Amino acid sequence: MITETGLVFEGPDTLVYWKESGIPTVPLKNTIDGRTLLSIAAAAYPEIRCCHGGNPWEGGVVHRLDTPTRGLVLIARSQRAYDALMQQQKKDMIVKEYIAETTSPRAFDDGFEPFTLFPIEEGPSTITSYFRPFGRKGASVRPVLMNDRHRKGRVYTTEVVPEESEVFRCTISRGFRHQIRSHLAWAGHPIAGDVQYGGTESEVFGLEAISISYIEPCSGRKLTISI
Numbered sequence: 697m698i699t700e701t702g703l704v705f706e707g708p709d710t711l712v713y714w715k716e717s718g719i720p721t722v723p724l725k726n727t728i729d730g731r732t733l734l735s736i737a738a739a740a741y742p743e744i745r746c747c748h749g750g751n752p753w754e755g756g757v758v759h760r761l762d763t764p765t766r767g768l769v770l771i772a773r774s775q776r777a778y779d780a781l782m783q784q785q786k787k788d789m790i791v792k793e794y795i796a797e798t799t800s801p802r803a804f805d806d807g808f809e810p811f812t813l814f815p816i817e818e819g820p821s822t823i824t825s826y827f828r829p830f831g832r833k834g835a836s837v838r839p840v841l842m843n844d845r846h847r848k849g850r851v852y853t854t855e856v857v858p859e860e861s862e863v864f865r866c867t868i869s870r871g872f873r874h875q876i877r878s879h880l881a882w883a884g885h886p887i888a889g890d891v892q893y894g895g896t897e898s899e900v901f902g903l904e905a906i907s908i909s910y911i912e913p914c915s916g917r918k919l920t921i922s923i
Contacts, residue, residue, distance in 0.1 A: 698923060699750035701736050703706055704768060705921045709777035709914045711744070712921045713737050717901050719758040721769060723753055733757070737771055747775040749782060755757060755844075758785065759792070763878050764876065764889070767794065767905025780913035786886050788869035791909045793922075796864045797902030798885035807838040808882055809830075816856045816864065816883045823854045823879040835875050836892060839882045854879045862888075876903065 698704075698714045703713035715721060715733045722734045734755050738745050746757040754760075756772035758781045770790070772778035784790050802808070807830045814821040825839035826849045842851075852875055855867040862885065866876050877893050880886060886895035887904030895902075907922040 697912040698701065701733060704923065705919075707872075707912055707914075707919070709772075709773050710713070710781070710912060710919075711737060711741060711872050713771060714886050714923065715761055715769050717764050717766040720763050722751075723756070725753060733769055733871065739773075741773060742922075743773055744771050747772055749778065755860055758790070759871070760878070761905060761921070762903075764901040765903045765905065766901070767903075768792075768907070768923065769909050770908055770910060775840075776888035777913045781910065783910055789911065791867060791869050792905055793869070794866045794868075794894060794903055794905050795859070795867055796828060796860045796876060796880055796885075797888045798864065798880055799888050799896045799898075800862065800885050802881050802884055802886050803891075803896070804894050807836075809841055811882050811884060813883070814883065817858055817879075820855070822899045823856060823883060825879070825882070826853055828877070828893060829879070836866040837872065837878050839878055856880075856883075 701716045702714060704714050713733055719913035719917050720732045734757055746867055747756040748754055756778050758770040758772060761769055772781055827837045828840050829835045830838040852872045854876055857865045858864050876888050881893035886893045888895055909920040910920050
C-alpha cells in the first residue's frame with residue numbers, strides 16, 4: 697500500500713506519480729509553490745516545469761486530482777509529449793480507473809436532480825450528465841440531465857462497477873471537476889469522508905486513482921500503469 701507521494705513509473709517522455717491525500721496536484725494561480733505534487737516531482741525532474749498548456753504554473757501535469765483524492769497522476773517531461781497527451785485527452789484516449797469507498801444514503805439533496813438511472817449497486821452501469829456550478833462561488837458541481845439550457849455543454853460519463861458492499865470501480869476518460877464525487881453522490885452513494893457531497897466524516901477520503909492508460913508519445917505503444 698502506497699502512503700507517500702512518489703514516483704511509480706518513469707518513461708523517456710512521461711512520468712506517473714502517486715499523490716497522497718491532502719496536497720494539491722498543482723499550485724493555485726499567483727501563489728507561492730508550496731508542497732504540491734508538481735513541486736515534489738519537479739525537484740527530481742525539473743524539466744517538467746518547462747512544458748505546459750494555458751497555465752504555466754501547472755507544468756507538465758496532464759490531469760489533476762482533487763486535493764483530498766489520492767492516486768496516480770500523469771506528467772509530461774517535454775512540451776512535445778505534453779501536446780501529444782493533451783490531444784489524446786481531447787479524444788478520450790486517456791483512461792483512468794478509480795476505487796471509490798462510499799457511504800449511503802446521501803446526507804442532503806441540495807441541488808441534486810432526482811436520479812432516474814440504473815441503481816449502481818445492482819450491477820455495472822453508466823452515469824451520464826452535463827454539469828453546472830453549485831454553491832458559493834461555484835465551489836461544488838451538480839449533475840444536470842439533458843435540457844435546452846445545457847445542451848451546448850459537454851456530456852461526461854462515469855462507468856461504474858460494484859466491487860463489494862459500498863465499494864465501486866469507476867472509469868472515466870476526460871473528466872470534469874469533481875465528476876466521480878458528484879456522480880456517485882447523485883446516485884445515492886457519496887464518497888466516504890466527502891462531506892462536501894453528502895458523505896459521512898471519515899479519517900480517510902475514500903477515492904483513489906489506481907490505473908491510467910495512454911499512448912506513450914515517443915514510442916506509440918499503449919501503456920497501462922496500475923497499483
